[in-house]
Each structure stands twice: as structure tokens, then as C-alpha cells.
Amino acid sequence: LRKLATRYKDLPGFGGFFIVDEPYNPSPYAHAENIFREVCPDAYVNVNFLPGAAYPSRDVYLRQLCDYGGLLKNGGTLSMDCYCFPEGGGVNEHGLFTNYEDIRRAGLITGCDTAVYVQSVGMVGGYRTPSGADLRYNMMAALAYGVKEIKFFTWGTPTTDEGNYTVAILDRDNKPTELYHEVVKINKKIHAVGTHL
Secondary structure, rough: HHHHHHHHHHOOOOOOEEEOOOOOOHHHOOOOOHHHHHHOOOOOEEEEEEHHHHEEEHHHHHHHHHHHHHHHOOOOOOEOOOOOOOOEOOOOHHHHHHHHHHHHHHHHHOOOOOEEEEEEEOOOEEOOOOOOHHHEEEEHHHHHHHOEEEEOOOOOOOOHOOOOEOOOOOOOOOOOOOHHHHHHHHHHHHHHHOOOO
């Protein structure tokens, strides 16, 4: 891992490392994150957690988040996703705010920054395509819970072999959709308040 990190360390335009998405027990991956951050302290390192509903209780979920955060030696970010726009309409506020509160608490306990994926695509049979207002609501709610990094599931529309997804921020030809223009407007507002947060 050190050899890999060293190879990318001074590469212009390099952003970071993807380690794993949604492991039930993230703790074994802390070793990899520690090495990557040791060699490349400014790199983005992605270990993304499942939402709390995947665990038997909120206490177990909080313990998983804190166990991982406690293993990080060179700083780190606790990241999770929680998709709150169900296909039938409305917002799953209970799921959204329960998860945001749990990651907020884990961040305070461990001293880690927090990150969330907001839902920016629909999936037939599960989630509806969010509107610009939905995204603004989701992103501002994340800021209210102290989140330092907002990510999107997904920026580009997934290919048809990845599932039955609706159009996202960019369409399958990588052309901006209406949602793209909404995200640009929302990001301007976030940048305006970001320095205060």
C-alpha cells in the first residue's frame, strides 16, 4: 500500500483512493486508510459505511462508526449514505435524520470529519428521481448536522447493466441535465455559508 501511495503521491491532479463501499464491519479497512493518509495526507480516502438500518440497533451502528474512527491515526472522515426519496413520493425523514444524527455523534466522539452521499438519482422499484428542491433540502440538512463533505449518488447516470436507474446529474452521454443546473445553484449557496461552518 505504501508503494502504491508513493507512486501517486506527487501526481498532478490526483485526488485520492477508493478503498471500499458499504462494508458491514469497516474496521479492517482502517489499516489501509492509515497508510494512504500517512503517505498522502491531503488525498481523499473513501471508506463509505452502510446506513444505520443495516445494523441490529442504533447503538451497534454508532459503535461500528466509532470503532472505525478510533482506529484512524492520521485524521479521517466517517462517510455514509442514506437515500431518503422513496419511489412513492415524500421524504423518509426518520431514516434521514436518524442517520445524520448517528454520524454527527460519531464524528464528535472520534474527532473525525463526516461526509454523506445525497441521493441524486432514482432507481425503478426503490427511489424516485429527486427534484432540485429535494437536493437542496438533503444538502442543507447535511450541513445542519455538521457534515463537512457532500457527495452524490450519483454524479453520472449509471449504465443500464448496473441497474434500472433514472437520469442523474449527468446523463449517460455525460451531458448536463436539469439537475446539474440545480446543483450548481445549490453549491453557490453552500460555498457562501461554508466558511462559517
